[in-house]
Amino acid sequence: NLSTVSEFVLVGLSDAPQVRLLLFLLFLAIYLATMAGNITMLVAVSTDTHLHSPMYFFLGNLSLLDVLCPTITVPKMLGALLLEDKVISFMGCLLQLFSLIDVVGTEIFLLAVMAYDRYVAICHPLQYLTIMSMRLCTHLAIGIWVLGFCNSILHTSMIFTLLFCESNRVDQYYCDIPPVLGLSCSPTWSRELVILVVAGVLGSGAFVVTLVSYLYILLAVLSMNSSKSRHKAFSTCGSHLTVVCLFYGATICTYVRPSSTYSPRRDRVVSMLYGILTPLLNPIIYSLRNKEVKCALGRVISQV
Numbered sequence: 001n002l003s004t005v006s007e008f009v010l011v012g013l014s015d016a017p018q019v020r021l022l023l024f025l026l027f028l029a030i031y032l033a034t035m036a037g038n039i040t041m042l043v044a045v046s047t048d049t050h051l052h053s054p055m056y057f058f059l060g061n062l063s064l065l066d067v068l069c070p071t072i073t074v075p076k077m078l079g080a081l082l083l084e085d086k087v088i089s090f091m092g093c094l095l096q097l098f099s100l101i102d103v104v105g106t107e108i109f110l111l112a113v114m115a116y117d118r119y120v121a122i123c124h125p126l127q128y129l130t131i132m133s134m135r136l137c138t139h140l141a142i143g144i145w146v147l148g149f150c151n152s153i154l155h156t157s158m159i160f161t162l163l164f165c166e167s168n169r170v171d172q173y174y175c176d177i178p179p180v181l182g183l184s185c186s187p188t189w190s191r192e193l194v195i196l197v198v199a200g201v202l203g204s205g206a207f208v209v210t211l212v213s214y215l216y217i218l219l220a221v222l223s224m225n226s227s228k229s230r231h232k233a234f235s236t237c238g239s240h241l242t243v244v245c246l247f248y249g250a251t252i253c254t255y256v257r258p259s260s261t262y263s264p265r266r267d268r269v270v271s272m273l274y275g276i277l278t279p280l281l282n283p284i285i286y287s288l289r290n291k292e293v294k295c296a297l298g299r300v301i302s303q304v
Contacts, residue, residue: 005164037283066279078304106148112206119213
């Protein structure tokens with residue numbers, strides 16, 4: 001309530017008219033392809049009985065997050081590119097940042113749960129359906145969505161209870177933590193420290209679960225006698241590991257560091273990796289490396 005800033009101006013990607021139109025067409029095509037791929041994956045997982053298992057249950061959650069993540073930022077970016085509508089209200093900026101942190105945080109926790117699921121499937125195959133019961137999967141899914149929501153409330157409240165009284169120019173194409181923190185005319189070091197510690201603890205916790213799960217998986221796969229079994233295990237986990245490396249790498253570079261190291265040009269590129277590119281690649285990666293998913297997607301497309 002103390003802030004005199006009532007709206008923010010998003011810098012966007014380019015001011016050159018010719019480049020803006022080209023970027024608009026490029027990102028519109030990427031966004032539509034992302035929506036088509038992930039919505040098709042959601043329909044396949046929810047309707048095809050062959051995919052009613054814990055692994056695909058979590059994959060459905062991932063597809064839902066990959067629908068939400070670009071939808072939070074890309075439509076506003078497209079409006080800025082086509083209509084030069086770069087203004088976003090104070091409340092709009094707050095809601096955009098809250099939604100993005102919620103979705104990104106939830107996806108980080110989900111990838112850790114998916115790594116644990118693969119660990120149980122490969123290291124304890126005979127007990128897999130007993131351990132990973134649908135009851136446990138539902139509780140895990142609810143838990144990671146609630147944790148992502150609470151994490152987002154903490155980060156958003158830390159930022160938007162600061163005083164904004166001078167510049168309102170956000171050096172990014174959407175409202176994100178580092179550029180918005182940089183606009184505050186209040187001391188931010190204590191809040192930056194809290195945000196850094198919370199992001200570090202939660203992010204490193206999820207990363208450790210993922211890393212340990214894959215270390216056990218690697219040991220189990222190497223001890224298999226059959227080369228066919230090893231190939232199948234590597235094929236199943238390879239897609240998930242690709243997604244993990246892309247997503248963790250980009251989010252750690254963005255959030256687990258002081259805002260003083262913020263570089264607008266570099267951070268725009270990094271944010272596109274987890275905000276636009278990863279949601280586009282996820283359904284492609286999972287469908288190309290999984291025969292069951294390819295068959296299910298084929299049935300969905302043929303029905304449509």
